Amino acid sequence: xxxxxxxxxxxxxxxxxxxxxxxxxxxxxxxxxxPSIKESAAELNAYMEKMPxxxxxxxIDEETNYASPLGYISSEIYTQMLPLLFIFxxxxxxxxxxxxxEEKGTLDIVLSAPIRRSRFIIxxxxxxxxxLGFLSVLIVLxxxxxxxxxxxxVTVNQLTNATFNLFLLSLNFGAFAFFIGSLTGSKGLSIGLxxxxxxxxxxxxxxxxxxxxxxxxxxxxxxxxxxxQSALIHGINWASATLLIWAIIGLFLLSIAxxxxxxLNV
Amino acid sequence: xxxxxxxxxxxxxxxGKSRGVENLSLEVNEGxxxxxxxxxxxxxxxxxxxxxNFINPSSGSASIFxxxxxxxxxxxxxxxxxxxxxxxxxxxxxxxxxxxxxAQLRPSTSWKYVEELSKxxxxxxxxxxxxxxxxxxxxxxLISAFMHKPxxxxxxxxxxxxxxxxxxEFYNLVEEVNRSGxxxxxxxxxxxxxxxxxxxxxxxxxxxLVVTEEIVNLKKGALRPLEVIFSENITKTDFQTIxxxxxxEVNGNILRCxxxxxxxxxxxxxxxxxxxxxxxxxxxxxxxxxxFYKGDN
Numbered sequence: 001x002x003x004x005x006x007x008x009x010x011x012x013x014x015x016x017x018x019x020x021x022x023x024x025x026x027x028x029x030x031x032x033x034x035p036s037i038k039e040s041a042a043e044l045n046a047y048m049e050k051m052p053x054x055x056x057x058x059x060i061d062e063e064t065n066y067a068s069p070l071g072y073i074s075s076e077i078y079t080q081m082l083p084l085l086f087i088f089x090x091x092x093x094x095x096x097x098x099x100x101x102e103e104k105g106t107l108d109i110v111l112s113a114p115i116r117r118s119r120f121i122i123x124x125x126x127x128x129x130x131x132l133g134f135l136s137v138l139i140v141l142x143x144x145x146x147x148x149x150x151x152x153x154v155t156v157n158q159l160t161n162a163t164f165n166l167f168l169l170s171l172n173f174g175a176f177a178f179f180i181g182s183l184t185g186s187k188g189l190s191i192g193l194x195x196x197x198x199x200x201x202x203x204x205x206x207x208x209x210x211x212x213x214x215x216x217x218x219x220x221x222x223x224x225x226x227x228x229q230s231a232l233i234h235g236i237n238w239a240s241a242t243l244l245i246w247a248i249i250g251l252f253l254l255s256i257a258x259x260x261x262x263x264l265n266v
Numbered sequence: 267x268x269x270x271x272x273x274x275x276x277x278x279x280x281x282g283k284s285r286g287v288e289n290l291s292l293e294v295n296e297g298x299x300x301x302x303x304x305x306x307x308x309x310x311x312x313x314x315x316x317x318x319n320f321i322n323p324s325s326g327s328a329s330i331f332x333x334x335x336x337x338x339x340x341x342x343x344x345x346x347x348x349x350x351x352x353x354x355x356x357x358x359x360x361x362x363x364x365x366x367x368x369a370q371l372r373p374s375t376s377w378k379y380v381e382e383l384s385k386x387x388x389x390x391x392x393x394x395x396x397x398x399x400x401x402x403x404x405x406x407x408l409i410s411a412f413m414h415k416p417x418x419x420x421x422x423x424x425x426x427x428x429x430x431x432x433x434x435e436f437y438n439l440v441e442e443v444n445r446s447g448x449x450x451x452x453x454x455x456x457x458x459x460x461x462x463x464x465x466x467x468x469x470x471x472x473x474x475l476v477v478t479e480e481i482v483n484l485k486k487g488a489l490r491p492l493e494v495i496f497s498e499n500i501t502k503t504d505f506q507t508i509x510x511x512x513x514x515e516v517n518g519n520i521l522r523c524x525x526x527x528x529x530x531x532x533x534x535x536x537x538x539x540x541x542x543x544x545x546x547x548x549x550x551x552x553x554x555x556x557x558f559y560k561g562d563n
Contacts (some may be wrong), residue, residue, distance in 0.1 A: 002368040003371055011356070054454035085304065105355055106354050106356060108320065108348070108354065109356075109367075109368065109410075110371060111320065111344060112318055112343060112346075112350075113369070114340045114343040114344040114370065114372070115343075115371055262318070263322055264320045266350070
């Protein structure tokens with residue numbers, strides 16, 4: 001039985017509850033705002049047109065009409081609000097999984113029992129995947145019913161595509177935080193480096209068209225692969241998604257290697 | 267020959283340049299209660315962490331039940347119970363939930379025994395860990411070290427925070443479990459505790475083993491304080507020639523002194539006088555320990 005996975009999820013009960021409430025309220029708010037945004041769509045589009053092209057490209061999927069129903073969900077929700085929330089959650093969870101336990105001193109409770117370190121890591125990582133999966137399902141449901149309520153025509157399939165892409169993006173940063181935590185046992189370092197990576201990654205994807213140097217490193221930016229096409233409108237770009245999946249697997253394997261042999265701060 | 271449950275050979279751990287333990291070689295035999303003594307920072311916890319494979323040795327080796335902790339830690343951990351020196355638990359869980367989680371990690375646990383232990387140590391398992399006092403947390407942690415009836419129990423400073431009554435209960439528990447064959451490795455800096463429950467002790471100072479000895483033998487070298495009241499006045503010179511006598515004080519008809527080792531010569535000498543009473547105490551091991559601690563042995 002995956003005892004550690006189950007325990008890790010049990011510990012998240014309260015957190016899941018608050019996240020659920022928060023997400024439901026936020027999506028309700030975004031949906032409530034939609035009718036008024038729609039009314040000023042023309043104005044908004046005109047405003048967007050006035051923005052320098054580079055800046056516009058940086059923040060908005062150029063194929064997306066900001067005020068169209070799907071464009072609204074894609075650019076407002078899937079480009080800004082949800083990545084921020086999901087990455088925040090994933091980094092928090094990823095850094096807490098190993099480094100958090102190590103700093104709290106609770107690591108020896110499990111590791112003095114006949115549990116291999118690799119099993120501990122695997123179950124903790126699965127807990128991260130399951131948690132993000134839970135939030136993803138929640139998002140699909142909230143957006144589907146929320147959209148229905150304000151008359152936006154969006155299918156579960158479209159929302160699943162976009163959310164899966166979001167899941168992969170946030171899992172990348174969660175896995176990175178998890179890896180740094182497994183390597184160093186420092187929660188602060190893990191959160192700090194993973195956040196820095198997320199911010200840098202965002203800027204690379206936003207400005208690589210303007211700066212040659214950024215263009216060279218854009219392949220290392222999960223955000224670049226996330227935002228190269230709107231999964232909500234055009235479906236998943238599997239070439240990009242596969243790269244994100246490989247990065248996650250790589251970070252996971254690195255975490256096992258880093259944690260299996262090092263001295264623990266217990 | 268006794269079978270060694272724990273054996274370390276020149277076990278050494280350095281944290282960067284700072285010393286953890288150095289060339290530690292010791293053996294703990296099956297069925298014994300082994301005390302591991304030393305001042306704070308001497309390397310007691312480092313040794314335990316090496317045995318449990320929480321940290322890797324810089325050099326040297328250890329074996330527990332014949333297994334190498336760095337390669338076969340699962341085989342070892344199936345047979346051991348552990349109480350850490352610093353207790354950290356999942357604060358939001360109740361004692362019961364905490365132990366249930368532990369029991370899932372150690373399938374040989376009998377819940378009936380958990381309940382028996384909690385009664386013995388008088389701890390309420392329905393309370394959340396965060397609401398428990400330090401002593402009660404220690405009790406929950408002790409239960410988790412004992413509950414799966416391991417063959418070897420490693421305890422790092424087990425009685426910290428326990429009140430004297432519970433300490434007594436703990437000593438009884440160790441004796442009872444030891445009678446059924448369980449080996450104990452107990453680190454401590456509380457001398458009377460070690461004297462009370464351990465068969466053999468190792469003293470560690472600044473990362474190095476100073477001495478390994480049976481308590482009985484240590485006691486032979488310890489000073490036994492004596493007070494003898496005679497029916498008439500005596501003089502100091504009457505007793506100075508006795509072998510092993512020290513710190514003689516004479517006050518009229520009262521003699522106060524300390525005697526090392528056998529009391530035979532001393533008692534025979536007393537036969538020459540009329541003695542009204544003799545007051546004696548257990549030999550004072552503390553002085554011996556302190557001598558080792560300070561390194562002036």
